[in-house]
Amino acid sequence: MILFNWFKKDKKNYPEFWQEYLACFESRSDKNYQKRYVVFDTETTGLDVRSDVILSVGAIAISGNSIIVNDYLEVFVQQDVFKTESVSIHGILKDGKEKKLTETQAIIRFLDFVKDSTLVGHHVRFDVNMVNAALQRMGLGKLKNHNMDTDIMYQKFKGLPEDQHSSLDELCQIFKIQKSDRHTAAGDAFITALIFLRLKNK
Incomplete structure (x- = not known):
């Protein structure tokens, strides 16, 4: 994959899309601003952040x-x-009918969203790390x-120890989510x- 020489200390040397992303975090003066959450997930070729890559990203916004x-x-x-062995999990074929973007194009779309x-x-740490690995490339x-993990939210809600994790399937069953x-x-x-809103309201 082609690496771009964008890693500069001077923000002016960053590509425009990265400058626009960073500008979003500058101090906000609008007191009526309502916090926006973006719930997202990645499907990947595997679980090794160093060698695996993102195959798809899905994200949806929550307001209030x-x-x-x-x-x-x-x-x-x-x-x-x-990786053929991962197709049985995510169902994404190399030459499937979905319109596919380059990794760079996909990350730019994600940041803009x-x-x-x-x-x-x-x-969420895994998904964040996968995006960070793409940004590094x-x-x-x-x-x-900032990020929030529904697994950690559930741990705190139920008073569970930090090493007791719950899968997404388990939380679907607990909260009766299809x-x-x-x-x-x-x-x-x-x-x-849906799980996040249940936990957030509790």
Whole structure:
């Protein structure tokens, strides 16, 4: 993959999309600003952040206590790295019918969508690290967004020890949430958004 010489200390030397992303985190003077959450999920070739890559990203926005169904993102990434064994999990074929973007194009779309929103996910650190690895390949810094993990939220809600984790399937069962489009990035993002709202309101 081509590496871009964008890693400069002077912000003026960053690409425009990265400058616009960083500008979102400058001090906000609008007191009526309502916090926006973006619940997201990635499907990947595997679980090794060093060698695996993103295949798709699904994200949906939450404002207040509502999922904004028309404020969503779903992108698929060209598979320069293809692992047959992972297809049975995510169902994404190398030459599937989905329109695929380059990794760089997909990350630019993601940054433009999330802006300064708080990122939410189930075991969100993995997804954040996968995006950060892609940003590193582009010669850029890491995500600046705050993030929240529905697994950790559930631990705190139930008073569970930090090493007692719950899967997304387990939380769906606990909160009686239908598992539609499970193991797709967009489907898992929507399921996680429903769980997040349940936990947020408690």
